[in-house]
Amino acid sequence: MNPQQRIDELTGRLNYLNQRYYQDAVSEISDEEFDQLLRELSDLERQHPELKHKDSPTQHVGGTISKEFPTVSHRYPMLSLSNTYSDEEILDWEERIRKAIPEETVEYICEQKFDGISLSIRYENGQLTMGITRGDGTRGDDITHNIKTLRTLPHRIEAEDLPPVFEVRGEGFMPLISFNRLNQERLDIGEEPLMNPRNAAAGTFKLQDSGEVSRRRLDCYLYSFLSDREIFQTHEESILALQRWGFNVSPTWKKCASIEEVIAYIREWETKRFDLPLNTDGIVVKVNSFAQQRELGFTAKSPRWAIAYKYKAQSVETTLRSVSYQVGRTGAVTPVANLEPVLLAGTIVKRASLHNANEIGRLGIRLGDYVFVEKGGEIIPKITGVNLDRRPEETEEIHYPETCPVCGTPLVQPEGEVARYCPNDKGCPPQIKGKLEHFIQRKAMNLDSLGEGKIELLYDKGLVTNPADFYDLTYEQLFGLEKVITDPETGKSKKIGFREKTTQAILNAIEVSKTVPFERVLFAIGIRYVGETVAQKLARYFKTIDAIRQAGVEELTNVPEIGGRIAQSVVEFFSAAENQELVARLQSAGLQLTLGEEAIIEQLSEKLSGKTLLYTGTFRSFEREELERLIEAHGGKLLSGVSGKLNFLIVGEKPGSSKVDKARKLNVAMISEDEFLNLIG
Structure with a gap:
């Protein structure tokens, strides 16, 4: 391949990988592999500058701009750091610094390289005014309303x-x-x-609903200060000031007097980092003096006074023995790789998720292969590749089952989904037991006493096959039941059962569960896509299970944040005769299927009675959740989107252009924050 072809190939590949990482929050290759490709392209461009592309990834930060948020130019460019993977490269970097400033003493600051999304946050007169993503380094997305949900970030x-x-x-x-x-x-x-916390954070910061962002409890560590006039002489002084002003600064940073201390810090945190409450993937080393930083300057995309040391992903090689298939509560059939046991990051790994049939095909994996295993996000073991050089002569192709591995029902694959499902939700044992386990969990009915294999025992004895059966159980049925269960990990066996004390505790817990609030009961019955938050929204909007049961798709999508997929799932659930019977039995058992008085928003007036409202943008007087409660408190209904049924669109600062444009086309009245406040008096 000639230089032109290789430059074209590398440029296209790296730009694609950048887009996947920064915009889609997906890492298709390791950081080290990416950097090797980037170095190769940089070397080729140096040898053949006339062949360099205008959009070469060697010349810009990898991020892109989202169309869903306003775009803002950075006051100060947000550059990326050069990466290194060895002590030798750290020493080479220090040697370049010595050559540039030979007569000066150099101090360094070492910090953890946190695995998340880079943010720049602006303050004016002590007030938080803007939060921006890195984007392409010169422009980023304005996600201020999401930034403000960070509980450790001072607003003033x-x-x-x-x-x-x-x-x-x-x-x-x-x-x-x-x-x-x-x-x-x-x-x-x-x-x-989700695959790992980094992807989860990137996706969450880009959500349009700041209420959902807040619920996911993101956080932020601050590590840099910028202003037009120089206030501090060193990076250390600026970090101490950030701490003094109330910013959340990780206590893991350290000032080092020599490069040997830097390397000692890197070694110290190689394993110690796994004790932190978040993921890290390396160490950032910075020259401490701001004057020296200015003297050292920048390359096209990176500062010369800082570098990132990246730890190699902890990867081991082992043999794929077999693939088993787990059936979940919703019928999703997930392949699991059974491995020759191997030590990885301090634990013995025997299994790793293969996610779905597409992933098996992408890896090109076969039974008997030698595979590379890493801890994805340092948490979940995952197979990252196959060692084709060691592939045995006798390997076996993996055939994804066409029928359920438990009940034998032909699997289905809904359009647009990668997972395959067993549709036999009324007769497939793992699905039934999964629904029962979902029903008793702490966030649902909180029947903790029924854990540790007791659900399986009750199911095997035919005593509980749907959630309503719990409320028919008697002391005589339970007392004396027992079973021996074996831990698949350790092979150890133990006896579980219902002795006198256990039996009474379970019956008491079942009785107490009749006081569990309506929204938790709605979550517990296991409607697909209706999680804890959606159940709460539905319960507060409709107030009773009967109102939800009678609602159609259109009425359901009027609930804020309830889309068509959720609405269709709710309608399908309540249209099934067996689910109608389940709800009737739960009502007869005395469960709370009406919103309690304590959950109903206090009515302040009827000034918005019969009116439908929606909002866009941010507001001076209240957060979005406060605005939603105000609308309901004055008798109004909150819609989830602009339609002909909408009476008022409340327009705040930096409104979404799509909502405003649609409101204009439909002649929907648009009112300001002040006009809304006047409306409710």
Whole structure:
């Protein structure tokens, strides 16, 4: 391949990978592989400058601009850092610094390289005024209303030494506890879990609903200060000032007097980083003195005074023994790789998710292959590739089953989805047991006493096959039941059962569950796509299970944040005779299927009675959730989109152009924040 062809190929490939990473939050290859390709392209462009593309990825930061948010130019460019993967490259970087400023003593600041999304946040007169994504380095997306949901980020700062205008930069991330909770919620509504916290954070910051962003509990560590006039002499001084002003600065940073101390810091955190509440993938090293930073300057896309040391992903090689298929509560059939046990990041890994048939095909994996396993996001083991050089002569092609591996029902694959499903939701044992386990979980009916294999025992004995059966159980049926279960991980067996104390505790818990609020009961019955938040919105909008049951798709989509897919799922659920019977039995058992008085918003007036409203933009007087409650408190109905049924569109600052344009076309009345306040008195 001649230089022109290779430059064309590398440019296209790297621009595509940048788009996938920054815009779609998907990492198709490792950072190290990406950097190798980027270095190769950079070397070729240096040898053949006349062949360089105008859109070469060597000349710009990898991000792109979203069409869903206003675009804002950065006051100060947001550059990326050069990456290195060895001590030798760190020493080479230090040698270049020594040559540029040979007579000076150089100090360094070491910081964790957090795995999230880069943010720039502007303050004017101590007030947070704007939050912007990195974008392409010169322009980014204005996601201010999402930035304001960060609980550790001060909205206003009062300090004597504040400049009138300044920016702070940091990494927005999803804490591991929030990531695990979000994935559990996705499993609860029948969706595939997210791959890693970085992708989850990137996707969340780009959501249009700031209420949902707030619910996911993102966070941000700040690590940089910028202003038009120089206030500090060193990076260390600026970090200490950020801490003093109330910003969330990670306590893991350290000042180092020599490059040897830098390397010692890198070694120290190679394993210690796994104890942090978020993912990191390396160390950032910066020259401490701002004067020296200015002297060292920048390349086209990176500062010469900073570098990122990237830890190699902890990867091991092992053999793929077999593939088994798990059937979830919603019928999704997920392939799981069964591996020759191998030590990885301090734990023995025996299994790894293969996600779906598309992933099996993409990897080109076969039974008996030697495969590379990493901990995706340092949490979930995943197969990243196949060692084709070691492929045995006798390997076996993986054939994704055409029928359910448990009940034998032919699988279906809905249009637009990668997962394959068993449609036998009324007769497939793992689906039934999954629904029962969903019903008893803490966020639903909170029947904790029924954990540890007791659901399976009750199902095997034919005592519980749907959630309403729990409320027919008697002491005589339960007492004395027992079963031996074996832990598949350890092979150890133990006996579970219903002794006197356990039996009474379970019957008491079942009785107490009759007081669980309506929204949790609605979540517990397991309508697909109706998670905890959606159940709450439906319960508060319709007030009773009967009103939801009678609602059509159009009425359901009038509920804020309820789209067509959720609405269709709700309608299909309540149209099934067996589900109607389930609801009737739960009503007879005395469960709360009407919104309680404490959950109903206090009515302040009827000034919006019979009126439908929607809002767009941000507001001075209240957050979005407050505005929604105000509309309801004055008798109004909140719609989820602009339509001919809409009476008023409340237009705040930086409104969405699509809503405003549609409102104009439909002659919908548009009112300002002040006009809305006048409307409700």
